[in-house]
Amino acid sequence: MNESLASSQQQPAVGANRPPALLINNIEVIYDHVILVLKGVSLEVPEGGIVALLGANGAGKTTTLKAISNLLRAERGDVTKGSIEFAGERIDRMTPNDLVKRGVIQVMEGRHIFEHLTVEENLLTGAYTRGDGRAEIQKDLDKVYDYFPQLKERRNAQAGYTSGGEQQMCSIGRALMSRPKMILLDEASMGLAPQLVETIFETVKRLNEEEGVAFLLAEQNTNMALKYAKYGYILENGRVVLDGEAEALSRNEDVKEFYLGLSSSGRRNYRETKHYKRRKRWLA
Amino acid sequence: MEILYAFFVAPFVDMASDPIFFSEVVIGGVLTGIMYSLVALGFVLIFKASGVFNFSQGVMVLFAALTLVGLMEHGVPVWLALILTVMVMIALAFAVEWIMLRRLVNQEEIVLFMSTIGLSFVLQGFGETVWGSNVKLLDVGIPNESFEVGGILLNEFDLFAAASGALMVTVLAVFFHYTRMGRALRAVADDHQAALAVGIPLKTIWIMVWSVAGMVGLVAGIMWGAKSGVQFSLSLIALKALPVLILGGFTSVPGAIVGGLIIGVGEKIAEIYWGPLVGGAIENWFAYMLALVFLLFRPQGLFGEKIIERV
Known part of the structure; x- marks a missing residue:
């Protein structure tokens, strides 16, 4: 293809x-x-x-x-x-x-929070490269808590002991603290419950619309x-x-077929998709 | 029966019968312990920030002391010699980063460890080439009078060492927990990839910790050097720091202190009350035995960071 x-x-x-x-x-x-x-x-x-x-x-x-x-x-x-x-x-x-x-920051796959630091300390490390003083950093900290209220509740907890969802929020929040123009978000949905995935993506959308942060x-x-x-x-x-x-x-048929497990003849099971994919590759 | 009594009862009877002597022993132990802690601290700092066990810490202590004495022998006043030595230790940190660490990024831990062994030989050779290898006396003007408080004999020098140790630990603790740099150091210790990703430059961090470790080494070097002269054997006190680290945990600053105190006090008490039973010289191996026991039952040490595993 x-x-x-x-x-x-x-x-x-x-x-x-x-x-x-x-x-x-x-x-x-x-x-x-x-x-x-x-x-x-x-x-x-x-x-x-x-x-x-x-x-x-x-x-x-x-x-x-x-x-x-x-x-x-x-x-x-x-x-x-x-x-x-x-x-x-x-x-x-x-x-x-x-x-x-310059405003480009990556949020790594698998979250990579600093386990032995508290949630708040984790967020503060994100502001490492900034030189605009405590007041500004505090303002952004409040903003992050605004986007992720759950983090505020857990601010003094050791990050290693927080839940997977909280860790993902923490690592996105940490990136936000650097005032990014673009966040490279790697597998934010990995290992999270569908509802949490939805929450994370909704926040991504909000950040994009309200803060103008670009996302890859x-x-x-x-x-x-x-x-x-x-x-x-x-x-x-x-x-x-x-x-x-x-x-x-x-809407693309190939994408539906390969990545969404759907096709014009309705939902397919994994084996058929796999087979179809292989055949398609040979023909290409 | 008699032997059990001699081992498990008699020493405690002795302790109780002469409390003043006992407290002198304990205080003596505490003061030696602080000196051990000073050396152990240097190890902890570097291990925390880069996961490297710095074999050359002992030689750094020697090198710092040698430089200080050497400068003073050339007629440099104490305060200036101190400043210059601090600068030399910072320069050393830059050199280590530039010549060694930078080139070994991503290598196995064992490779880094080996490189610090190499560094220890280089430093020792360099120090002795420049400043000579004869035994030197270090006198930076720390008072060394003994006096009595409530019947307990104390020594000004020991107290001074204890105070400077305590001060240094406080400063380090504040630095680690309340400053941007300190936080970054702990972040690097936790996950250096993530630290890199949030824009913490590893090179700066490395130079930073090696400088701090160099200064801690200098303080340890001054204390030990003033006590027992500046010579090659000074670098061997690093060996005494190992059990301290095993006890306190490789990653904990307070652990280094408490570990040092336990070992200092423990070996003094063991020497004086149990020593005669086994023909003395317990002081030399007591620390290592204690370390072995710890390795069996609590390998991360008293304060070492628990390996966090979420279920």
Whole structure:
């Protein structure tokens, strides 16, 4: 499935009227000098947009996010080709510290909260790169508590002992404390009850609308991601195989077939989908 | 029966019969314990922030003391020599980051540990090449008079050491819990990837902890050096810090203090009341035995961070 949805490829920007804040141009990522993980991925996220990055396990979603936030280097990964730009500036050689200062921050998969710090201390570490004084930081802390009232109740609890949902909120809240322009949110729905997933995504939406934070969502939960994103890219084996407006993607037969488990003949079970997918790949 | 009495009753009878002597023993133990804690603290700091067991901490103590004495021998006044030594220790932290840590990012813990062994040899050789390897006397003007309070003999120097130890611990505790940097240090200790992701630069953190560990080493070096002279064997007190760490936990600042006190007091009491029963010299191995017992029953130490596992 290498065709792109017709209209999208030609238009330069996703929102058409807004310039892309993040522009990834044909990057290749190699781990440990030998393992080729991304084989030319291009995508863009407009200012204040929500974009979904979809795909199965091992498709390269997390690697793409880490290439942007440059956490890759700490795992012996390297962007060997292509370029990454944020707000018109090349960022592919910058340290995560520089990137956070410029407003790009990643919320890692698996939450990664600081277990032995309290919830509030966790949030405060997010403000590390800021130099605008306690009053401003306190203001943002209140704002985070406003978005996640549950965190306020648990502010003095050791973060390692909070629930999975609270940890996910904590790690998003922590990113918010850096006053980001763009959050790279990796598998926010992983291991959470459906209702909590809904809550998290509703908050993402609110943050996007009220604070103007752009989101790049790496998700396996395709349904949920396409519901909240405006645009989506589908990765397979380190390549973008399909992209388009979220609505168009969720109507696309292939996407329905492969990622949503639906087809024109109604819901299919997993085995049939798998079979169909394999056949389709051979034909492609 | 008699032997049981000698081991389990007689020592306590002795303690009770001469409480003044007993309290002298305990106080002596507390003061030695604080000196152990000073050395252990340096280990804890680096281990907490980078997960590296810094084998060279003992040599850092020696190196700091050597530098201080060396400068003073060249006629530099004490206060200036102190400032210069602090600067040397900070420079050392930069050098360690630049030459060693930066190049070993992502390596196994054992590799980092080995590199600190290497560092200890380099530092020791460098220190002795520059300042000479003969035994030096360190006198920074700490008073060293003995006096009596309520029949208990006390020593000004020991009290001074205790006070500076306590001060340092307080400062560190405040630093770790109430400052931005301190919080960042603890964050790095918990999850360095996540710390990187929120924009905490690991390099700065490393330089920071190695500098602090260097300064803690300097304080320990001054105390021990003034007590027993500055020479190679100074670096061996690091070995005494190991049981302290096992007792207190590798990741806990208060643990290093309490562990030091337990070991200091424990070995003094054991030496004086039980020593004669087994022919003396308990002081030398008591700490290690205690550490072994702890390893069996509480491997994370008294205050070590529990491994949090949610079910």
